[in-house]
Amino acid sequence: MSHTDSFLPAKAQISTRHWIPFFHSFVQAGFPSPAENYIERVCDLNELCITNAEATYFVRATGDSMNGDRIEVGDVLVVDCSLEAREGRIVIVWLNGEHTVKRIHYQEENVILVPSNPRFSPIRVGPGDDFRVFGVVTYVLHKSS
């Protein structure tokens, strides 16, 4: 004991400790749930689809220019804006007044936006275009019919 404790009135001094074993075991009364030790949180879709919540947005596809990549009209796209728009990724971009979803390709200095529906043709982004990348599509939520 330290000296600072000495002024406390009537403090019990414990000089010898006797260790008494404590049997931590439940008395069985009825049938215990065998599942009790296996309960975990239920699976959360957010956990699967979102790695970076601050930078993730949901976006609605309204066209079928990417149906070759199984993005159909009405699907919800999970878009992560923290990811780099690397070669060949499906991205959301702003081009001349509207947002669009396409696969991005780089040819030397140029950006080419490639649809996966053969009815649409690729778009070459020129120096005069108003172009900016919004984010990268990481999941496509499609309602099965």
Add this chain to the structure above:
Amino acid sequence: MFGLVDCNNFYVSCERSFNPSLEGRPVVVLSNNDGCVIARSNEAKSVEIKMGTPYFQLKDTIKEHDVRVFSSNYTLYGDLSARVMATLGRFVDQVEIYSIDEAFLDFEGFAHLYPDLHQLALTLQSTVRQWTRIPVSIGMAPTKTLCKVANYFAKRQAENRGILLLDSPERISEILQEFPVSELWGVGSRYAALLRRNAIRTAAQFSNAPDDWINRTMTVNGLRLAYELRGVPCKMLETEFAPKKAICTSPSFGRLIPDLKTMSEALVTHLSRAAEKLRRQGSAAGTMTVFVHTNRFKRSANGQPARQYYNSRTIQLPHPTASTAELTGYALAALQSVYQFGYAYQKVGVILSGLVPIDHHQTHYFTKGPDERLAVLSATMDRLNHRFGRDKVRLASAGYDVTWHHRQQWMSPAYTTKWTDLLQVK
């Protein structure tokens, strides 16, 4: 070192976040009920649109300069604010959310991680920009007050590109000589006038004034301000959640409504919202004030200013409560006592004050404590409304007529909080 991150023209930037066609154009956001201008893009500022101008006075300017007008979309602004703040929290562990668009950061203990603060500020700025598309200005300095000063210049001097680091005493004293004392954090118009009378015009002159003179004329708060300007921190980060001390709701009516029934319904709806806020922060209210007033600018048919009326009544509740049903009873009684027939009312509002923690019960001699069942009822209503949408479950006295709700003609989609409003891509 501290940092102050401030979102530039925040509401406008939120609108631009999902609509880049607004870049480079004059954009304004209007207050609740589309009343007056509460946010302006730099382009709107440069065509001389003033803060607080009523919308109807702007019609010509809007036409002439093709100004884009928006109703305030607080769900969108709130979500983007939370994203900005959470993004900042990735870099430092002490973030004080000072307002919807401002946060203080504490870099204490991060010197080994971020030896180059300017580089860190650039990273913060570009990360927030990429993740939320919101532009921010960052001021860094040894005290919070100096951060405010640094941010002021970061934003206004183009060469700083939104970032200003004040880390040497020479730099600080140089910049304080250019800083008007009236712009200092915590100096209101009254103190500004007092300082002007004493020939103190710049922050530098103020920080060099004698301590005892400052203490005598501006109390210890003035002295703290002077210390902060000299680089001695007196204000620390307040990262603890501080519950509000009073809650007020009083949106204007979309149109003027004279009858007591509609006003009662509006009041109960506002009150339900306020009580929800109260419960969310774990408080109960001990005092309630109900007020009504007419429109100051309204003119009667003969062109004379219309008759004006303002009244309010404050009620000391028998015990603090957060129950909507219980508060409603008192609010309606208060409204009846201040309502006068024959006026064109513009506002009915309620202020809940005397807030205490909800588990705090003062035993009273003559009144029983709050009815536990009412608390359960309110909590159940909150859960249902959270799950199925606002006001799905409400008191019958809140009514079904929504015509008095505010007018929001130019509301942008709630891109991040409503499945039907998501950003659309082709």
